Amino acid sequence: MVVVDDDEMRNLYAKHISNKGFEVKTGSNGEDALQKLTEFMPKVIILDVSMPNMVGMQMLRMMKKLPALAKIPVIMITAREALLPFCLDTMAGNYPYKGSNSAKELLTTKSMLIT
Numbered sequence: 001m002v003v004v005d006d007d008e009m010r011n012l013y014a015k016h017i018s019n020k021g022f023e024v025k026t027g028s029n030g031e032d033a034l035q036k037l038t039e040f041m042p043k044v045i046i047l048d049v050s051m052p053n054m055v056g057m058q059m060l061r062m063m064k065k066l067p068a069l070a071k072i073p074v075i076m077i078t079a080r081e082a083l084l085p086f087c088l089d090t091m092a093g094n095y096p097y098k099g100s101n102s103a104k105e106l107l108t109t110k111s112m113l114i115t
Contacts, residue, residue, distance in 0.1 A: 003029070025042065034059060034062060041072070043072075044072065047060065047076050
């Protein structure tokens with residue numbers, strides 16, 4: 001699952017993941033994604049830190065409270081370098097900086113989590 005508010009970035013990640021043979025669901029914010037998680041159980045979630053309505057860290061905290069969602073690996077991403085310390089304090093499995101990681105590098109991290 002790819003949860004990113006920027007349409008272009010969300011579609012880019014989703015396209016690369018689906019090209020690797022994975023089914024991909026997307027969300028534009030935390031509320032949207034949590035609703036979709038009632039119907040779909042992803043192997044990994046790529047989660048943007050800063051989004052409208054519900055930021056990534058709020059979504060992650062809510063997920064960790066629900067046994068069915070708590071064990072899903074999460075890669076938190078951000079384009080705002082100042083938010084990296086907050087990512088380190090979360091329970092995310094990984095937290096690459098969007099500004100310094102290509103989609104290929106991010107997907108390599110994702111592959112390590114689900115294999």
